[in-house]
Amino acid sequence: MRDVAVIGVGATKFGQLWDNGLQDLATSAINLSLNDARISRDSVQSLYVGSMSGGLFSSQEHLGSLFADWAGLKNVPATRVEGACASGGLALRQAYIDVASGMHDVVVVVGAEKMTDISGAAVTRALSTAASYENEAVFGATFPGLYAMIARMHMEKFGTTEEQMALVAVKNHQNALSNPYAQFHRQITMEDVLRSTKLADPIKLLDASPISDGAAALILVSKDYAQKNSVEPVWIAGSGCATDTISLHDRDDMLTLKATVLAAKQAYQQAGVGPGDVQIAEVHDCFTIAELLAIEDLGFVEKGKSGPFVQAGNTDITGKIPINVSGGLKAKGHPIGATGVMQAVEIVSILSGRTKGKCINAEIGLTHNIGGSGGTAVVHIFKK
Amino acid sequence: MRDVAVIGVGATKFGQLWDNGLQDLATSAINLSLNDARISRDSVQSLYVGSMSGGLFSSQEHLGSLFADWAGLKNVPATRVEGACASGGLALRQAYIDVASGMHDVVVVVGAEKMTDISGAAVTRALSTAASYENEAVFGATFPGLYAMIARMHMEKFGTTEEQMALVAVKNHQNALSNPYAQFHRQITMEDVLRSTKLADPIKLLDASPISDGAAALILVSKDYAQKNSVEPVWIAGSGCATDTISLHDRDDMLTLKATVLAAKQAYQQAGVGPGDVQIAEVHDCFTIAELLAIEDLGFVEKGKSGPFVQAGNTDITGKIPINVSGGLKAKGHPIGATGVMQAVEIVSILSGRTKGKCINAEIGLTHNIGGSGGTAVVHIFKK
Numbered sequence: 001m002r003d004v005a006v007i008g009v010g011a012t013k014f015g016q017l018w019d020n021g022l023q024d025l026a027t028s029a030i031n032l033s034l035n036d037a038r039i040s041r042d043s044v045q046s047l048y049v050g051s052m053s054g055g056l057f058s059s060q061e062h063l064g065s066l067f068a069d070w071a072g073l074k075n076v077p078a079t080r081v082e083g084a085c086a087s088g089g090l091a092l093r094q095a096y097i098d099v100a101s102g103m104h105d106v107v108v109v110v111g112a113e114k115m116t117d118i119s120g121a122a123v124t125r126a127l128s129t130a131a132s133y134e135n136e137a138v139f140g141a142t143f144p145g146l147y148a149m150i151a152r153m154h155m156e157k158f159g160t161t162e163e164q165m166a167l168v169a170v171k172n173h174q175n176a177l178s179n180p181y182a183q184f185h186r187q188i189t190m191e192d193v194l195r196s197t198k199l200a201d202p203i204k205l206l207d208a209s210p211i212s213d214g215a216a217a218l219i220l221v222s223k224d225y226a227q228k229n230s231v232e233p234v235w236i237a238g239s240g241c242a243t244d245t246i247s248l249h250d251r252d253d254m255l256t257l258k259a260t261v262l263a264a265k266q267a268y269q270q271a272g273v274g275p276g277d278v279q280i281a282e283v284h285d286c287f288t289i290a291e292l293l294a295i296e297d298l299g300f301v302e303k304g305k306s307g308p309f310v311q312a313g314n315t316d317i318t319g320k321i322p323i324n325v326s327g328g329l330k331a332k333g334h335p336i337g338a339t340g341v342m343q344a345v346e347i348v349s350i351l352s353g354r355t356k357g358k359c360i361n362a363e364i365g366l367t368h369n370i371g372g373s374g375g376t377a378v379v380h381i382f383k384k
Numbered sequence: 385m386r387d388v389a390v391i392g393v394g395a396t397k398f399g400q401l402w403d404n405g406l407q408d409l410a411t412s413a414i415n416l417s418l419n420d421a422r423i424s425r426d427s428v429q430s431l432y433v434g435s436m437s438g439g440l441f442s443s444q445e446h447l448g449s450l451f452a453d454w455a456g457l458k459n460v461p462a463t464r465v466e467g468a469c470a471s472g473g474l475a476l477r478q479a480y481i482d483v484a485s486g487m488h489d490v491v492v493v494v495g496a497e498k499m500t501d502i503s504g505a506a507v508t509r510a511l512s513t514a515a516s517y518e519n520e521a522v523f524g525a526t527f528p529g530l531y532a533m534i535a536r537m538h539m540e541k542f543g544t545t546e547e548q549m550a551l552v553a554v555k556n557h558q559n560a561l562s563n564p565y566a567q568f569h570r571q572i573t574m575e576d577v578l579r580s581t582k583l584a585d586p587i588k589l590l591d592a593s594p595i596s597d598g599a600a601a602l603i604l605v606s607k608d609y610a611q612k613n614s615v616e617p618v619w620i621a622g623s624g625c626a627t628d629t630i631s632l633h634d635r636d637d638m639l640t641l642k643a644t645v646l647a648a649k650q651a652y653q654q655a656g657v658g659p660g661d662v663q664i665a666e667v668h669d670c671f672t673i674a675e676l677l678a679i680e681d682l683g684f685v686e687k688g689k690s691g692p693f694v695q696a697g698n699t700d701i702t703g704k705i706p707i708n709v710s711g712g713l714k715a716k717g718h719p720i721g722a723t724g725v726m727q728a729v730e731i732v733s734i735l736s737g738r739t740k741g742k743c744i745n746a747e748i749g750l751t752h753n754i755g756g757s758g759g760t761a762v763v764h765i766f767k768k
Binding site: 001021023047052053054055056058059060061062063064065066068069073075076077078079080081082083084090093094097098100101102103125126128129130131132133134137241242243244245246247250258259262263371372375376 | 385405407431436437438439440442443444445446448449450452453459460461462463464465466467468477478481482484486487509510512513514515516517521625626627628629630631634642643646647755756760
């Protein structure tokens with residue numbers, strides 16, 4: 001397999017973007033990434049799209065052809081990839097495999113979702129298609145409910161507190177203040193979180209990521225291309241992916257996302273690093289409890305110890321392993337298909353020094369993207 | 385890139401399958417393909433799923449995790465791929481790239497769609513998401529309407545007749561008689577087609593492929609694996625993919641599917657063959673006019689000459705280049721995501737001699753899968 005580099009990143013702001021349709025968002029992100037990489041659209045050889053449900057959110061499937069058309073990537077092969085909330089991470093992975101295979105030298109990945117054009121009830125229904133329809137959704141299970149069961153069990157078994165979960169939200173809102181792409185620029189306190197409306201006890205409104213519109217894009221190239229064009233690349237050092245039972249109740253252990261553990265193992269092995277080498281990570285905090293699970297399952301802290309670990313400031317921007325300095329899904333926003341790509345945009349920006357405002361020097365970063373309640377996990381490791 | 389072989393095929397019957405849900409269909413096809421390849425499910429390293437709209441047809445996205453779970457492919461990376469009606473062909477292509485890259489040695493591809501659980505109106509709406517929502521679907525354009533415009537123009541420009549189109553349906557229904565997987569086992573006459581209900585003049589009911597349930601699967605392996613395990617493989621000699629404007633009205637020439645031309649060119653080039661070398665082909669006959677376009681755009685006959693070519697029997701099972709000996713989408717059925725995979729199941733079965741009933745000796749076969757009105761095209765060439 002050939003080495004693969006990221007040489008361009010681009011994204012729209014995340015939020016309720018009334019002025020932009022799905023294809024406008026995707027096109028904007030693609031254009032920004034092409035400009036960032038300083039390459040023309042004619043040099044693009046293939047397109048990958050990460051999107052969860054164009055059908056249910058936007059009455060629009062066939063997003064590969066649509067986005068290639070709108071972005072002027074004339075006649076390139078285009079493939080839309082879906083794995084619920086891990087769609088963006090999976091699209092990045094397919095683009096990585098494409099370049100690594102030798103099939104193409106210059107590939108664009110775009111993740112996009114436009115969620116705010118339909119009613120809240122329709123959004124909840126659309127999101128529920130990430131769970132098993134026959135065994136979960138049809139009985140009324142929603143993702144706040146599923147993650148609430150995980151959170152309750154984590155509290156029972158490990159003594160994790162609602163305050164510790166709330167601190168994840170407080171930190172991520174704090175981090176989002178300096179991220180111009182973030183949906184929320186609002187500092188919140190632990191009390192704000194604890195007093196917010198209960199969605200599914202113990203998960204409250206401010207423990208949950210929002211409904212968002214947005215898009216993010218990356219330009220991936222082969223080593224040869226990067227060297228010939230003297231660009232300063234960030235390397236994709238490892239790509240891991242695994243699945244687990246789609247339904248929570250089928251798992252031996254509800255408190256370990258096995259898909260995360262296995263995907264991380266593959267990525268670490270390929271990159272030749274361990275969790276201790278990772279200097280910065282964007283993890284999938286669809287709910288605050290999900291960030292706690294992630295930092296355990298990725299190996300940053302022992303299983304069950306994430307609550308005190310976060311409380312001690314280890315995951316703050318100045319801590320041992322800064323987590324979600326972008327604001328995470330919680331505060332940056334979570335336009336489903338865009339999320340996994342945006343995580344990579346953030347890590348690549350930091351490793352390459354594109355984010356001048358942030359005083360972080362890191363050479364190894366990680367992204368972690370989850371589908372459903374852990375049915376799919378995708379982990380990538382990036383090196384300067 | 386490494387050589388890639390197909391060593392197993394499997395499929396469900398196509399039709400209105402009331403007793404089976406989406407995941408039952410996919411699991412059946414996967415199991416049959418594993419049995420055919422004589423490998424255990426533990427040896428599978430990765431899964432690709434082709435499906436157009438689990439969300440709109442089955443209230444179910446996240447099909448990679450779901451199918452891996454149901455088929456007992458424990459924890460494998462699983463990726464769902466979508467490109468409207470070309471979803472199956474795209475999934476095959478991603479699996480091909482995966483094995484060719486060196487990432488995995490044993491990969492399963494499954495295409496599946498369950499279309500008959502929702503109302504006819506809901507199916508029409510779901511299918512319309514393969515066109516541009518903003519520029520076609522929202523104005524009431526449906527695929528019979530879009531292909532009718534192509535057919536009318538083909539008639540005007542090249543003198544193609546409704547009788548010639550009808551002959552495609554007659555041939556494909558005849559071919560389906562010997563295909564146990566086919567939705568229809570009913571001989572039809574040219575008069576039946578010409579007298580059938582008009583959908584969008586000149587396209588009539590019997591010019592159109594049906595609404596179907598079904599699934600098909602393939603086992604792809606690396607050359608090393610095939611040789612070590614002494615299996616008799618069929619090789620994927622070429623894989624091509626291209627896009628075009630998603631909307632028909634944006635094209636310079638409505639009578640040439642440029643995506644087909646470009647995808648075929650890539651596949652021919654990679655395989656080192658030309659259209660004249662292809663001995664058998666499964667092409668995308670969502671409507672009879674689509675088969676005529678395909679045999680022109682794939683280079684089997686000059687542009688505009690497909691009507692007389694078909695009329696002279698050249699595409700019959702005993703003709704110069706047998707087309708859709710399976711019955712095609714028209715008579716075998718068209719469960720969207722399954723179609724592109726089922727085409728490969730048919731060609732691999734013929735090249736390898738699995739279809740003992742059919743007196744066809746061929747060493748080079750081609751599959752051609754289209755999304756929308758030609759927004760995406762995928763072409764594969766197989767060699768014995």
